Amino acid sequence: MTLIKSISGIRGTIGGGVGENLTPIDAVKFASAYGTWIKQQRNKDQYRVVVGRDARISGEMIQNLVMNTLVGLGIHVVDLGLSTTPTVEVAVPMEHADGGIILTASHNPKQWNALKLLNAEGEFLDGKEGAKILEIAEGTSMTFADVDSLGKITINDAYIDLHIDEVLDMDLVNVEAIKKAKFKVVVDGVNSTGGIAIPLLLERLGVHPVKLFCEPNGHFPHNPEPLKEHLTDLSEAVVKEHADFGVVVDPDVDRLAFMDEKGEMFGEEYTLVACADYVLSKTKGNTVSNMSSTRALRDVTEKHGGTYEASAVGEVNVVALMKKNNAVIGGEGNGGIIYPELHYGRDALVGVALFLSLLAEKKMNVSDLRASYPNYFMSKKKIQLTPGLDVDGILNTMKNNYSHENLTTIDGVKIDFDDSWVHLRKSNTEPIIRIYTEAPSQSEADTLADRIISEIKGIANI
DSSP, X not given: OOEEEETTEEEXXXXXXXXXXXXXXXXXXXXXXXXXXXXHHOOOXXXXXXXXXXXXXXXXXXXXXHHHHHHXXXXXEEEEXXXXXXXXXXXXXXXXXXXXXXXXXXXXXXXXXXXXXXXXXXXXXXXXXXXXXXXXXXXXXXXXXXXXXXXXXXXXXXXXXXXXXXXXXXXXXXXXXXXXXXXXXXXXXXXXXXXXXXXXXXXXXXXXXXXXXXXXXXXXXXXXXXXXXXXXXXXXXXXXXXXXXXXXXXTTSXXXXXXXXXXXXXXXXXXXXXXXXXXXXXXXXXXXXXXXXXXXHHHHHHHTTOOEEEEOSSHHHHHHXXXXXXXXXXXXXXXXXXXXXXXXXXXXXXXXXXXXXXXXXXXXXXXXXXXXXXXXEEEEEEEEOOTTOOHHHHHHHHHHHTTTSEEEOSSSEEEEOSSOEEEEEEOSSSSEEEEEEEESSHHHHHHXXXXXXXXXXXXXXX
16 A cells, blocks of 8 residues: 555555555645634634745655645645755644644655644644544535635745754754864765755754765765665764764654764664653653563663653554653654654754764764663564454453563553563554564674564464
């Protein structure tokens, strides 16, 4: 399936048939539904929506379709052009807008694109709001504006700079110490908008950026998910340039990973651990990540006297629990940093600034910093199931089989053992069970995952 409709938006591959791929007609349909939902929220004379995109080849086409659809609904549009997901999130409240749309398929390959939808706070819609938009899209209740009531498009290309201003103004960003450290950093911008935003941020902090794949042309030079196996060029460049470390982001700049001075991965899971360590050393409080994230965040939080809690997978779930528990920092183990002082959204610019502040104050290299944290290893696997199989029944049997262990069932089944854990959850779009494990060594994590897979196959008779 290449057109996926969910409560968080719509994503799909470009081209093909209507309703099966992300065609112009599908883009217009869902932009219309979103605009209609915006107008249902409150009765106003004027509505405003912020729209930005990553550097995907299809981005300009999709953005023009989306913006002009909103214009047709009588909604004014603030066009940020090439931007980042966190920049659009920051811009929505700054513009006093009613919502925002980001055109990005995040870490998906170049043939994909998506409409990510924001509310008036610049945050992702919750499940109820997303479901309402899907309902509107399938109905016939959309009414467009007459010729005298059409919206207007205003171009504002200053928001990446404004976003950087906001990051530098954060209390915990130690600009003076960072400038004094004279860092040299290699940036892999995966030929998207991170290639614009991250070097600009580094330059403002007195850091010397070495640009690698920073031309925002949408031709991703490698798989855009920031994982070790995709980052050999970055590893080689860090060593060749004698850089202090490397930075890589995904195409819409809400995920962040680091590479140490030896060209070794810091660990995407440990981006949040390091940033939380720094924030908690300055601000006492609690943390939140999703259930599939490393236990190291819990360890670091408790070291600083705080309380850690895990949410269901998904940014909107992390944010909801952060608000409930007054968390001072949170995020997801895929390199997503959520720091409420600026906004409730994953933000690689915030993560870079906090990480640099930590390094500058500790006066240590990146490999030594990584060695100072608890060492855990993860295995991420999945089982392809035949359609019609009772996935909920399988998960329920696993829950019963491990009822003597520490269980969490808010999102699938998570089983916490003394020194390891396994998280089982079903995909919403295909007959797959995802199996994530974590243990003190890679072999233990892999062995645990293989054991659980074997048990599931026994239950399912596959």
